[in-house]
Amino acid sequence: MKFGVLAAAAMVSAVGSLASAQAVSFASSKAENYLQTGDGAVTPYNDWSCVLSIAGDTFDAFSDCSISYAGPLSPITMGIVGNDAMFGQQWYGYSSLNPDLASLDAEIPPGDYTFDFTGNALPGGSHVFTLLPSAFCVETPELLSDTYSRLQSYKDDMSLDFIGQMSGFADQPGANSSSISFIVYDTQGRVFWSTNLPPTAISFTIPTGSIEPGRAYFGVMFYTVSFFDAGAGINGGNHTNSFSRNVFFYFNTRGPCPADINEDTLVDDEDFVLFAQAYNILLCGDVAMPDRCPADLTNEGVVDDTDFVQFAQAYDQLLCNPE
Numbered sequence: 001m002k003f004g005v006l007a008a009a010a011m012v013s014a015v016g017s018l019a020s021a022q023a024v025s026f027a028s029s030k031a032e033n034y035l036q037t038g039d040g041a042v043t044p045y046n047d048w049s050c051v052l053s054i055a056g057d058t059f060d061a062f063s064d065c066s067i068s069y070a071g072p073l074s075p076i077t078m079g080i081v082g083n084d085a086m087f088g089q090q091w092y093g094y095s096s097l098n099p100d101l102a103s104l105d106a107e108i109p110p111g112d113y114t115f116d117f118t119g120n121a122l123p124g125g126s127h128v129f130t131l132l133p134s135a136f137c138v139e140t141p142e143l144l145s146d147t148y149s150r151l152q153s154y155k156d157d158m159s160l161d162f163i164g165q166m167s168g169f170a171d172q173p174g175a176n177s178s179s180i181s182f183i184v185y186d187t188q189g190r191v192f193w194s195t196n197l198p199p200t201a202i203s204f205t206i207p208t209g210s211i212e213p214g215r216a217y218f219g220v221m222f223y224t225v226s227f228f229d230a231g232a233g234i235n236g237g238n239h240t241n242s243f244s245r246n247v248f249f250y251f252n253t254r255g256p257c258p259a260d261i262n263e264d265t266l267v268d269d270e271d272f273v274l275f276a277q278a279y280n281i282l283l284c285g286d287v288a289m290p291d292r293c294p295a296d297l298t299n300e301g302v303v304d305d306t307d308f309v310q311f312a313q314a315y316d317q318l319l320c321n322p323e
């Protein structure tokens with residue numbers, strides 16, 4: 001399941017610091033994703049990707065953008081991924097999903113990328129951004145020791161902070177703004193907790209109250225090697241090259257009888273009606289899906305046949321906790 005993988009990877013490249021009025025920043029973010037499914041169990045998705053971005057600090061900054069470079073995807077068509085008064089307008093262009101780093105680097109090689117943008121609220125223009133050679137950290141991101149399994153059972157006592165351990169990473173030569181960023185979303189895509197730590201951090205704390213009962217979550221931990229060049233953009237905007245290994249993991253704080261969707265201690269026809277409605281909507285992130293996406297019994301962001309198998313078993317038993 002690749003819920004939000006590209007979007008989450010792209011978030012790392014979202015240029016956080018737009019310096020002055022009419023600043024335009026440029027960034028690249030190459031990424032590989034992993035899935036952690038147990039203590040000591042981390043597997044790669046094998047889908048190396050790259051996001052190239054331009055950010056103007058003004059609503060409706062540009063009316064069109066594209067990127068040309070010496071490579072097979074040139075020119076890259078870009079699309080708007082954000083546009084508001086507070087954060088301005090962001091355009092992203094995407095690579096393919098590649099099976100390995102060599103394939104990604106062949107498709108999106110280091111070198112000069114010319115961004116051409118048509119003016120709207122900001123002036124149009126052309127700007128060269130230099131993509132650096134890939135410089136990922138060596139380490140695979142991982143929740144260490146029993147952190148993964150303790151996260152699965154955190155719902156049993158959420159009165160205390162959750163303190164976990166991770167592996168951390170050694171920075172790459174020349175990188176100047178690398179970090180471990182950590183975000184916990186629910187499966188409908190809302191952020192419940194996030195933090196930013198130095199690469200060498202080996203523990204994190206989720207304060208009690210950050211995570212709500214009765215929800216399914218996924219966490220993403222980004223090991224990002226980042227090269228930041230302040231002022232290299234336009235009007236005080238920046239250049240950022242980042243290379244990120246990201247690990248995803250799922251957990252939930254639901255009760256012992258998740259198939260009891262209306263929480264009346266029975267799994268019966270009323271729950272079946274609610275399940276069927278959610279099954280037709282499919283995606284937890286759909287605006288039509290009820291809050292908490294309770295019919296997603298497998299906690300990965302979609303209501304599909306695998307959820308139905310679990311629902312049907314509980315429906316046959318009827319009582320939530322037969323003793």
Ligand SMILES: [Ca+2]
Pocket residue numbers: 259260261262263264265266267268270271
């Ligand atoms: Ca029920």
Ligand SMILES: [Ca+2]
Pocket residue numbers: 295296297298299300301302303304306307
């Ligand atoms: Ca599901």
